[in-house]
Amino acid sequence: MKLAHLNWRQAERVLADPSTTVVIPIGSTEQHGPVGPLGTDWMIPEWIAGEMEKRTNILVAPVIPFGVATHHTSFPGTIDMGLETLVAVMRGVFGSLAKHGARRFIVVNGHGGNDPAIEKAGLEISRSTGALVALLNWWSIAPQLNPAWTTGHGDAQEVSAMMHVHPELVDLSDCPKTEVHELSNDFAFTHLSSIRYKGAAVKLVRDLKLGLPQGGFGGIPSEKASAEWGRDMMEAVVEYFTAFAEDFGKLPLDRPSA
Template identity: 35%
Template sequence: MRLQHATWQEVETYLQRETGIIVPIGSTEQHGPNGLVGTDAICPETVAWEIGERHGVLVAPTQNLGMAQHHLAFPGTISLRPSTLIAVLRDTVTSLARHGFTHVFFLNGHGGNIGSLSAAFAEIYTERSMRFGPQPAGELHLTTNNWFAGPRVRELAESLYGDAEGTHATASEVALSWFARPEAIKQVAMSPRIAPRGSARCDADEFRRRFPDGRMGSDPSLASVEHGERLFEASVADVWEAYRAFTRPD
């Protein structure tokens, strides 16, 4: 069930039986020679939509823009400042909490968002704790889950790609995005086959010097739609398990 395809009456009815919601969050950034600029949003969105269909969970619109300043030397990347992303996340959660959602599950597709998500959660909880006068009604629980970090996905990616998985423009995320958008497959030779490794803690120009084609330690030419389908099913299982544990801890 997708929030943007529901009426307000349907959301009101949903809240009578369930107060959890999945918010896919990603980024709009370069993903190497054969990866889509929208990869980091496409992947969590695809997994979230499937969980919504299979299990009747409400899925919010995807937050497509993330904190991706280190990719700005590559055309097509759009980045929010950390402070901007934190503000967007705070307003998103505040809006949902206003309606009665108590468990907001951010399904993330971009490692660069993790710090801003944690900071936003700290701001939200602090604001509730330090508020003078009447406190906000009801409980509020927030969490981040990375679609690529679940045990089934990690085990499968290791078996398929080993050391060629890398840390950005990975074979697994490219494969999942191709499964979701097979019309957008790009076949490109990689040179070198496995990209340089290193840290992304730098500005955009330095990042491009370190990683000239945008990849970090990966060989995404190994990706395939068939791999993407397997990774999709693995992630759906991982994320559903994590969502249930979050919303029903007992």
């Protein structure tokens, strides 16, 4: 079921059922490297949730297309809600649905920058109502299903996913090479805002465009993406997420803690 397709009387019945699992797809509208569409992070979760809904009995909330993209705003088209706003949005979504009985939430997330806001609001609703809240980050689960599907923002992994979900939005024939401006030989970029110094990874907090003029840089350049990678990976992700939702729906509900 899609929440947006129900009327409020139908929603009343579904939300009051303690076995109902609400799936909330969320992402971001932000740069995704030289060829990744700006909507990559929300279109993939929206598609996953839609595929889950075809396979099992869940209630899918409308996708949240904006997130915390503060470090991407130098790239045109990026829309940043900021951390505080996203906490408020997640509070609003969890709280409004929990008010009418929802106690099982799965957040299907497409963007790592959203994690702190989802976790903060999720812990609050879990404490106040006893709700179970799971955060499923597809890009970090995929390489655990197959190490070849390795992770990275705006790189071959996400572009491959998009080539399966919305093939019409990716044109690999127009893919400039990923540029990385290293700070020095001792401070080599490894991933977005991470550098490696003497063998250990360290976070470097700054505007991403300074080091990555084309954006992206998850690790594997976008030009290595393929539709086959996307198909195999997304089929496995949907299978995993569907099984998770089915077993999550059977878990005993927590009681609110003091």
